[in-house]
Amino acid sequence: MEGALENIKGELQIDKRDWTLTKFGDVAIQQKKKVDRENTKLTRYVKGEHMGSEDLHLRSWGDLQDEYLGPAFIRRFDDGDILYGSRRTYLRKVVIAPFSGITSNTTLVIKANEKKIDRRLLPFVMMSEGFTENSIRNSKGSVNPYINWKDISKYEFLLPPKDQQAQFSELLWAMDEVVEREIDLKHKLKIHRDIHFENLVDESPGKKVKLSQILIPKKEKSQVPHSRNKYIGLEHLESGEFATNNWDSTESVKAQCNLVNEGDLCYSKLRPYLDKAIIATFDALSTTELLIYDTKKVSKEYVLYHFHSKAFIDYVSSQGFGTKMPRVSHKIIGEYEILVPNNEKEILNQMEQLLKVQGVIKSKISSSKALQKSLINQVF
Secondary structure, three states: OOOOOOOOOOOOOOOOOOOEEEEHHHHEEEEOOEOOHHHOOOOEEEOHHHOOOOOOEOOOOEEOOOOOOOOOOOEEEOOOOEEEEOEOHHHOOEEEOOOOEEEOOOEEEEEEOOOOOOOOOHHHHHHOHHHHHHHHHOOEOOOOOEOOHHHHHOOEEEEOOHHHHHHHHHHHHHHHHHHHHHHHHHHHHHHHHHHHHHHHHHHOOEEEEEHHHOEEEOOOEEOOOOOOOEEEOHHHOOOOOOOOOOOEEHHHOOOOEEEEOOOOEEEEOEOHHHOOEEEOOOOEEEOOOEEEEEEOOOOHHHHHHHHOOHHHHHHHHHHOEOOOOOEOOHHHHHOOEEEEEOOHHHHHHHHHHHHHHHHHHHHHHHHHHHHHHHHHHHHO
16 A cells, blocks of 8 residues: 555555455445534435535535525534435435534434544445445435335445555545645636636627526426436536536336427526526427526627526526526526617637636546546546
């Protein structure tokens, strides 16, 4: 193991002859503390939607005073606990709680048995391919598959001796720090991009027009059995991104879907604060939670910049209806005004350079995450 940190970009040479075949339930402890929400000092909660796929860091959460929560939100978690999404385990939702709070009983709250495993190492066991495959294989239900603790606890893997655990923890967390620095840079570039776009629009001559005069709803639907094989759900869209390469097979989709053609403008009307809007880069079907548009007067690319702008996100977030799952409608979106510039091309040309830089950073993040995944699977 010596020098592993220095050789982080290479293949690990691991001798596992003295490693022990271990059950997950022997190194992990399920936490079942309940919370009386009427008599608690806890103020924050975590839903499944707050947890990112293959991301150990919790980047969003809710405030108990801001939203109604159903009766399932009774499970307490504490700072340092691991939250695991037991529904649709193929999404690989494993996060480390940075504070104490409340979650639902479908999120498993897990603590390391520190007598047997370095607590810093346990999250990476749960991010491994073997752990995920076990969860998928043992999940129950077809529409919204879930896994029980007893099935997770039976999972077996090779565990290194305690002295090696610390070294592997340092290696894997060092790789995580690389990814986090790149994500932070991406976030700063997005802020700069949004400010630059706002300034360009403010300085451009043109006429203010409501989106209802620009957006052309496309309402083509696909019925079961579906003819296209790619399906875009909201889980395939990343906040603030302009496109997606992610999709699932339509084989298991049993509901009516939207028909999405390459080049269509797609906007998520569900939880608008999540900032999910793209231009499709392939033909697909999609969840009906996406609004599909063509445009007139301006290009779809220009409208997409507005969809991702802070001003628009603030507007739709304030107009959302529904308490559990706030939504906006085409009518609400249509009331928002944007500038139809005299020279749209000049604005887009300047913005394209920033998008290219963001693309480079995104590519680096993908490469770093791929390396991180490789290292995890070499260890576990």
